[in-house]
Amino acid sequence: MELTTEIKDKHYTTLNLGPTHPATHGIFQNVLKMDGEIIVDSESTIGYIHRAFEKLGEHKPFYQYTTMTDRMNYCSSPINNMGWHMTVEKLIKCELPKRVEYMRIIIMELARISDHLICNSVIGVDTGAMTGFLYIFQWREFIYEIYEEICGARLTTNIGRIGGFERDFNETAWRKIRSFVKEYPKGLKEFEKLLVRNRIFMDRTIGTGPISAERALNYSFSGPNLRAAGVDYDVRVMNPYSSYQDFEFQIPVGTNGDTYDRFMVREQEMWESLGIIQQALDKLDKLEDKTTFHADVPDFYLPPKEEVYNDMEALIYHFKIVMGETDVPKGEVYHCVEGGNGELGFYLISDGGRQPYRLHLRRPCFIYYQAYPEMIRGGMLSDAILTMSSMNVIAGELDA
Amino acid sequence: MSKPTIEDISNSLKEKFGENVISESKEYDFTVYTIKKESLFEIVKFLFEDSDFQFRYLTTMCGLHYPDAPLPFGMMYQLHSLTNNIRIRFKAFTTKDDLEYASLTTIFSGANWMEREAYDFFGFRFKGHPNLKRILNVEDMDYFPMRKEYKVEDETRTDKDDTMFGRLGNSKVKV
Numbered sequence: 001m002e003l004t005t006e007i008k009d010k011h012y013t014t015l016n017l018g019p020t021h022p023a024t025h026g027i028f029q030n031v032l033k034m035d036g037e038i039i040v041d042s043e044s045t046i047g048y049i050h051r052a053f054e055k056l057g058e059h060k061p062f063y064q065y066t067t068m069t070d071r072m073n074y075c076s077s078p079i080n081n082m083g084w085h086m087t088v089e090k091l092i093k094c095e096l097p098k099r100v101e102y103m104r105i106i107i108m109e110l111a112r113i114s115d116h117l118i119c120n121s122v123i124g125v126d127t128g129a130m131t132g133f134l135y136i137f138q139w140r141e142f143i144y145e146i147y148e149e150i151c152g153a154r155l156t157t158n159i160g161r162i163g164g165f166e167r168d169f170n171e172t173a174w175r176k177i178r179s180f181v182k183e184y185p186k187g188l189k190e191f192e193k194l195l196v197r198n199r200i201f202m203d204r205t206i207g208t209g210p211i212s213a214e215r216a217l218n219y220s221f222s223g224p225n226l227r228a229a230g231v232d233y234d235v236r237v238m239n240p241y242s243s244y245q246d247f248e249f250q251i252p253v254g255t256n257g258d259t260y261d262r263f264m265v266r267e268q269e270m271w272e273s274l275g276i277i278q279q280a281l282d283k284l285d286k287l288e289d290k291t292t293f294h295a296d297v298p299d300f301y302l303p304p305k306e307e308v309y310n311d312m313e314a315l316i317y318h319f320k321i322v323m324g325e326t327d328v329p330k331g332e333v334y335h336c337v338e339g340g341n342g343e344l345g346f347y348l349i350s351d352g353g354r355q356p357y358r359l360h361l362r363r364p365c366f367i368y369y370q371a372y373p374e375m376i377r378g379g380m381l382s383d384a385i386l387t388m389s390s391m392n393v394i395a396g397e398l399d400a
Numbered sequence: 401m402s403k404p405t406i407e408d409i410s411n412s413l414k415e416k417f418g419e420n421v422i423s424e425s426k427e428y429d430f431t432v433y434t435i436k437k438e439s440l441f442e443i444v445k446f447l448f449e450d451s452d453f454q455f456r457y458l459t460t461m462c463g464l465h466y467p468d469a470p471l472p473f474g475m476m477y478q479l480h481s482l483t484n485n486i487r488i489r490f491k492a493f494t495t496k497d498d499l500e501y502a503s504l505t506t507i508f509s510g511a512n513w514m515e516r517e518a519y520d521f522f523g524f525r526f527k528g529h530p531n532l533k534r535i536l537n538v539e540d541m542d543y544f545p546m547r548k549e550y551k552v553e554d555e556t557r558t559d560k561d562d563t564m565f566g567r568l569g570n571s572k573v574k575v
């Protein structure tokens with residue numbers, strides 16, 4: 001039999017990756033056009049868990065919307081909660097005491113660590129290294145225990161209120177935060193030893209799913225994914241909120257924008273976050289104020305329950321807040337925070353009513369996930385899986 | 401040249417586009433320009449290419465709907481100049497019958513899904529968009545759910561009566 005050397009009609013295979021696939025950590029569908037094991041083209045379908053958060057925002061009083069933000073990037077929900085509170089505080093022009101701002105920073109940085117921790121250990125899992133993931137989970141558990149002490153919840157935290165926190169951190173919470181800062185470096189070092197200079201891990205991740213700085217900017221990337229490409233844009237530095245300007249920290253950047261760089265940027269950011277938490281603890285120690293945990297905004301901050309039952313004025317405020325009778329200024333604000341995945345923005349238009357007139361959420365995942373087909377083109381299927389997990393695409397935030 | 405300020409941007413926009421920049425206002429920490437929608441593409445392109453301003457980052461965009469206004473529909477765009485750290489916002493309003501905007505996808509690749517989202521929820525059409533179809537909702541949906549005429553709750557429900565409590569919020573908007 002004679003073998004032809006030339007293939008006349010080239011046929012591509014169509015492969016459905018998802019919507020439910022064990023390797024995609026969420027509901028993502030990608031229809032891949034494959035040439036053997038090489039991806040020629042792909043198309044993403046999203047929206048499988050769309051819950052109309054923007055529309056729901058037009059229906060809920062300001063203080064009730066916090067629970068929606070929990071369900072966006074659920075790996076770091078405290079950052080979303082704080083972002084929302086700060087947006088409303090900006091609208092009502094509420095200044096917070098320093099102590100509250102530092103406490104918020106501690107919570108936000110803990111959330112950042114838990115977010116990056118999951119993302120990085122999952123990159124490990126996708127390269128076949130289960131160990132790091134299993135070992136590192138005790139640290140996430142530790143962070144969740146801290147959340148639990150502060151607000152009683154673990155995943156969808158609903159932490160804080162408009163104007164501050166619902167209650168002061170208790171002794172156990174402080175003790176746990178301090179012991180986390182002390183103990184965690186050991187765990188993180190151990191994790192880094194497993195992967196950072198691991199030959200197999202490096203071979204799998206260096207050069208996979210790269211994106212240049214120029215393309216990343218053009219795609220409006222933000223957060224660790226943009227910084228891995230070499231652009232040092234971080235909202236905490238560019239537009240400091242919650243007193244981030246008082247802190248000393250570095251913005252780690254990568255050079256190639258590949259999976260390894262994204263991994264390393266997140267790894268480094270965890271060390272920086274630890275430094276920030278330590279600084280915040282020191283600053284709190286130096287502050288004279290040891291008890292304030294909310295600003296004085298009786299129009300928005302619920303009075304303590306015992307006062308509601310015994311005091312006329314407190315009862316009135318309680319009623320006004322719960323029924324949405326408080327006057328809210330008309331206007332529009334945009335506030336953004338550096339979420340686990342990048343610039344998380346809230347664009348809020350208020351018409352003076354009890355709920356937002358229009359609420360638009362700038363979700364970093366939604367914006368950078370559209371570059372996914374471009375990043376995996378020409379690569380192997382197994383690299384596409386790695387690229388997705390290293391981009392940290394969270395379905396809740398993507399589909400909102 | 402020293403770093404441009406927001407005044408420099410306003411002046412050069414007025415100088416270059418004149419009538420097309422309808423108004424300028426300050427909303428909290430943002431400068432907001434209301435512009436004619438025909439000039440949107442040119443203005444964004446100018447700001448993107450200008451070597452001093454360098455608005456190379458499209459933060460976000462979204463649709464707006466004010467049913468009672470003379471121009472009820474609008475798009476909001478937010479640009480960020482990372483080199484100067486200046487953020488600005490544009491709004492361009494239009495009538496119900498003319499929902500076509502210029503697509504920014506040739507300037508910003510990231511505008512692709514944002515425009516699809518605006519189409520999906522408000523029905524704006526973007527001229528020059530490579531793949532304008534629904535993104536978060538199901539493809540056979542036949543209305544645009546973020547428009548104000550669509551209430552969040554089923555209007556046939558009678559078990560929820562808010563008339564005694566709370567002020568009339570925007571859920572009572574007439575269409």
